[in-house]
Amino acid sequence: MSPRRDDPDGALMVRVEARDADALAELYDRHAARLLGLARRILGEGGEAEEVLQEVFLFAWRAAASFDPTRGSVLTWLLIATRSRAIDRVRSRSSSSRPEARRLDDLSLEPAAPVDVEAASAERQWEAVCRSAVGELPGDQRKVLELAYFEGLTQQEIAERTATPLGTVKTRARLGLMKLRERLRPYLGSGSRVS
Amino acid sequence: MSHNERHEELAALLALGASLGADGAELERHLAEGCERCEEILAEGRAAATALAAGVPAVPPPAQVRAKILSSIAPSRVPARPPVSVAAWRVLAAAAALLLVAVVLDDARLRRDREDLRSRSADLAGRLQTAETALAERTLRARVLESDDVRMMLLGGSGPQPEARGRVFWSPSAKRGVLVATSLAALPPDRQYELWVFQKGKPVSAGVFDVDASGRALFESTAFPEPEAQNFAVTVEPRGGVPAPTGPVVLVGSPT
Numbered sequence: 546m547s548p549r550r551d552d553p554d555g556a557l558m559v560r561v562e563a564r565d566a567d568a569l570a571e572l573y574d575r576h577a578a579r580l581l582g583l584a585r586r587i588l589g590e591g592g593e594a595e596e597v598l599q600e601v602f603l604f605a606w607r608a609a610a611s612f613d614p615t616r617g618s619v620l621t622w623l624l625i626a627t628r629s630r631a632i633d634r635v636r637s638r639s640s641s642s643r644p645e646a647r648r649l650d651d652l653s654l655e656p657a658a659p660v661d662v663e664a665a666s667a668e669r670q671w672e673a674v675c676r677s678a679v680g681e682l683p684g685d686q687r688k689v690l691e692l693a694y695f696e697g698l699t700q701q702e703i704a705e706r707t708a709t710p711l712g713t714v715k716t717r718a719r720l721g722l723m724k725l726r727e728r729l730r731p732y733l734g735s736g737s738r739v740s
Numbered sequence: 741m742s743h744n745e746r747h748e749e750l751a752a753l754l755a756l757g758a759s760l761g762a763d764g765a766e767l768e769r770h771l772a773e774g775c776e777r778c779e780e781i782l783a784e785g786r787a788a789a790t791a792l793a794a795g796v797p798a799v800p801p802p803a804q805v806r807a808k809i810l811s812s813i814a815p816s817r818v819p820a821r822p823p824v825s826v827a828a829w830r831v832l833a834a835a836a837a838l839l840l841v842a843v844v845l846d847d848a849r850l851r852r853d854r855e856d857l858r859s860r861s862a863d864l865a866g867r868l869q870t871a872e873t874a875l876a877e878r879t880l881r882a883r884v885l886e887s888d889d890v891r892m893m894l895l896g897g898s899g900p901q902p903e904a905r906g907r908v909f910w911s912p913s914a915k916r917g918v919l920v921a922t923s924l925a926a927l928p929p930d931r932q933y934e935l936w937v938f939q940k941g942k943p944v945s946a947g948v949f950d951v952d953a954s955g956r957a958l959f960e961s962t963a964f965p966e967p968e969a970q971n972f973a974v975t976v977e978p979r980g981g982v983p984a985p986t987g988p989v990v991l992v993g994s995p996t
Binding site for chain 2: 566569570573574577578579581582583585586594595598599602603606616617620621624625628629632636671672674675676678679680690691693694695697698699700701703715716718719721722723725726728729730732
């Protein structure tokens with residue numbers, strides 16, 4: 546069963562594309578908190594995360610037609626948009642001083658918790674699968690993934706930060722991402738590969 | 741270049757959003773060759789990477805963010821209905837003002853996008869030109885170098901242009917020569933460089949050429965005067981060239 550089909554987000558996107566502002570408001574109410582959480586995680590406290598959130602929803606309004614349901618869920622689309630905007634800002638300010646920059650080491654993600662998958666809604670289920678997929682990764686692979694995803698480091702910087710040879714960083718990135726893909730494949734929308 | 745594990749690693753890093761630096765060009769070339777596997781890693785990997793976001797606690801946004809977003813898309817909500825009263829006129833005027841703001845904001849954004857696109861396309865045009873020059877150079881050299889009797893002579897900077905460097909490849913049987921030169925100065929519009937072939941101690945013109953903005957020249961002489969060239973020189977001459985050298989020598993070879 547694909548959660549996408551039951552997901553009200555798809556219907557909302559159709560309405561957003563038809564310039565229905567109420568639909569955008571509903572989409573916002575459903576996802577803004579999660580997106581802001583991600584933006585804050587990357588950008589830290591301060592107004593920038595809120596600005597990113599605004600940009601993302603204006604982008605969703607403007608570019609609703611570019612959403613392709615066969616490539617993943619609406620939430621994934623919004624998360625990717627949020628992440629890329631937040632990282633752009635991190636990179637543009639990384640040349641200047643950034644005293645409030647947080648190190649990943651200081652705030653590790655919560656470990657995976659067992660979840661009653663059957664009882665959960667499609668979104669909760671997605672979230673649970675994600676958490677456990679990330680939690681099951683070997684620590685060193687997870688670290689590489691997190692440094693790239695949340696801090697936007699280059700492969701070279703990841704190697705330096707983790708005191709690991711560049712080749713190992715690349716291998717860990719590939720293996721870690723491959724594991725996530727395998728676990729999330731039923732949710733990723735590559736139709737023919739859904740098991 | 742056929743697909744290998746290294747490409748998968750780069751595609752995975754890119755999907756995670758890590759910048760690849762110099763390796764980026766390699767992956768780009770590989771994707772341009774149409775690697776479906778890497779395309780799939782990129783698309784699925786980008787979505788799979790969002791799993792990392794699932795562990796991040798949600799943060800309820802302040803109410804004014806929602807209001808700002810909805811007000812900035814508000815003009816589209818105004819129904820297109822004919823005005824019926826003064827009150828309606830006021831509403832319309834307010835809507836028009838909002839619309840104007842939206843249009844101005846939109847315009848600024850579009851302008852930024854356009855500038856961004858323009859700079860990217862200028863960058864691409866520059867890279868294309870570089871690539872085309874390199875290709876033309878190789879083609880020309882290949883044509884000469886394919887000859888069995890190809891010969892080469894290094895030319896060094898001389899007189900006013902000590903930094904200039906050049907190489908002449910020529911084939912006595914093909915009666916062709918190619919000059920590749922770097923670090924030549926730009927000339928006034930009424931001047932050109934002229935290549936001379938020395939035979940029996942006397943210079944014979946092999947044609948005139950210009951340099952590009954970066955001081956490079958690639959010149960193929962199809963009227964290569966003499967198979968038994970002993971030396972080469974480049975001088976600055978009036979545009980169109982002269983039968984015998986008159987200007988300063990800027991490049992000259994050292995026959996061995």
